[in-house]
Amino acid sequence: MNHYVRSRYNPIGLYKTAYFCEDEDIAFVIKVEDCEKAEAWGCVNMVHQLLVPFEYRRIYDFGRFLIGKNWRGLDLFDKKGQLLYSIGGLKKTPHRAYTLVYDEEKEFFRISIRKMAISKSLYQRFYVIANGLAFVQNPNEKVGLILFSKLKLPFEYYAIAVPQNGYTLGIIETSKDDDSVLYDCQVIKVRSQIKKEDSIHTTGINLFTSKTLDEVHAYFEDKEQFEKECNSIICYNERIKFSGDSLCFFPFDTENFGKINNDEYDEEEEANEKEDDYNEWEHYSHEEAMYDALGGDMEAIWNLD
Numbered sequence: 001m002n003h004y005v006r007s008r009y010n011p012i013g014l015y016k017t018a019y020f021c022e023d024e025d026i027a028f029v030i031k032v033e034d035c036e037k038a039e040a041w042g043c044v045n046m047v048h049q050l051l052v053p054f055e056y057r058r059i060y061d062f063g064r065f066l067i068g069k070n071w072r073g074l075d076l077f078d079k080k081g082q083l084l085y086s087i088g089g090l091k092k093t094p095h096r097a098y099t100l101v102y103d104e105e106k107e108f109f110r111i112s113i114r115k116m117a118i119s120k121s122l123y124q125r126f127y128v129i130a131n132g133l134a135f136v137q138n139p140n141e142k143v144g145l146i147l148f149s150k151l152k153l154p155f156e157y158y159a160i161a162v163p164q165n166g167y168t169l170g171i172i173e174t175s176k177d178d179d180s181v182l183y184d185c186q187v188i189k190v191r192s193q194i195k196k197e198d199s200i201h202t203t204g205i206n207l208f209t210s211k212t213l214d215e216v217h218a219y220f221e222d223k224e225q226f227e228k229e230c231n232s233i234i235c236y237n238e239r240i241k242f243s244g245d246s247l248c249f250f251p252f253d254t255e256n257f258g259k260i261n262n263d264e265y266d267e268e269e270e271a272n273e274k275e276d277d278y279n280e281w282e283h284y285s286h287e288e289a290m291y292d293a294l295g296g297d298m299e300a301i302w303n304l305d
Contacts, residue, residue, distance in 0.1 A: 012048055021061045026051065026079065028059050041068070043077075051081035062090075063115020073104065076118075084118075085110075095128045097148060108139060113148050127250050133194060135160055135250035143250060145200060152200040158183060158213075159249040163190040165241045168200075169207060169230075171216060171249070183216050184209045187235060203235050220247065 017030040030040045031054050041059050043052035043066055052059055056068035056075075065084070066077040076084045088106040090099055099112040108122040111134075125137035134146045136155075144155035153160065153170070161169040170186040185207040191199040207230055208219065220226055223244025233240045247253075 012044065012050060023061070023079070026061075026066075030054075043068075049081065051079065052077055063112075065115065065118070076101070093126065093128055095130075095132055095134075097132060098126075098128060098134060100126060111136070111146075117149055125251050129162060131194060133163075135162075137251055147194055150195075152194070153188070159252050160188075162248045162250070164243060164246060166190055166192070166238075167235070167240050167242070169242075169249075170202070174210065180212045182210045182212060185211075185216070185219075187233065187240065189236070205233060205235055207233070217252070220244075220249070223247070 013031055015029045015031060019028045020026070021028070025045045026043060027046070028041060028043050031042070040054055041052075041056045042050060042054035043059055044050055052066055052068050052075075056070045058069045060067040060069070062076075064079060066079060067087075068075045068077065072086075074087045074089065076087050078084060085101075086104050088102040088104045090101055090112075091109070092099060097114050099115065100109040101112050101118060102109045103122065108124050109126070110122060111119040111126070113119075121138065123136050123138050124141075126134060128134040132147055133152070135143060136146055137143050138155050140155075141158075142155040143157045143160050144151060145153040145160060157170045157172050159171040166189065168188045168190050170188050171183050172186055173181055174184045175182045187203045187205040187207055189201055189203050193199055211219065226247070227242060227244045230242045231240055
């Protein structure tokens with residue numbers, strides 16, 4: 001490909017070098033007059049419409065997006081050529097479906113799902129279990145649950161427990177007085193078919209009400225008393241069963257999450273997700289592969305910073 005590429009329909013000029021990705025409509029190119037510069041890469045489609053300007057040292061194909069790297073940092077484009085955000089970097093998660101896209105300050109992040117969609121909102125903490133259920137905390141320190149592009153529990157909780165035997169617990173702020181904030185603990189049903197609508201929902205049962213934050217922590221530290229009270233509850237004609245030793249809350253028990261076994265990623269589960277599930281997210285033209293414009297290094301996308 002290291003030859004001049006010329007077309008009478010090309011309004012941009014001559015190209016010195018071109019690399020093509022699997023998307024038949026996109027090429028990474030260097031202009032002739034810029035070929036001696038360190039930051040000369042751009043991206044065009046097959047009718048020579050400019051998608052990424054000629055000012056990047058490297059360009060990466062990130063699913064339905066393009067990432068350009070230059071001395072200023074990283075810029076994220078869609079494949080129609082729209083600059084979406086300047087970003088601080090990317091981070092893998094234990095589940096292949098999710099990638100964290102950090103802001104320039106690397107303080108908050110958006111969530112990319114399979115490189116096909118990116119959340120509109122910013123978040124600050126993230127944890128995912130093997131079936132794809134993700135615990136996410138927003139900048140207001142409220143916690144919710146998402147499953148790929150679907151919101152399973154709203155961002156209303158101070159903390160949510162990792163499910164056990166079909167149930168989880170949600171700590172939610174209920175009132176404030178002059179001295180402190182008070183919290184209730186909701187019992188929440190988590191059905192095995194979590195992809196179905198309303199598969200995670202409150203039961204209307206509270207494990208406790210109107211405790212201060214210190215009282216909440218003290219309650220769960222007494223594992224024997226917690227198990228006695230929690231496991232005496234009957235819900236939907238079944239007895240709730242929690243282990244105090246295995247109980248972990250996101251985010252205030254985050255240090256314990258290393259004990260949880262993350263099973264291997266279920267690729268079939270991801271493949272069965274329908275594309276119309278992304279209607280709550282920003283998404284763009286289809287491209288799944290990842291290429292490095294300067295040599296095809298498939299891992300380079302994770303070493304941008």
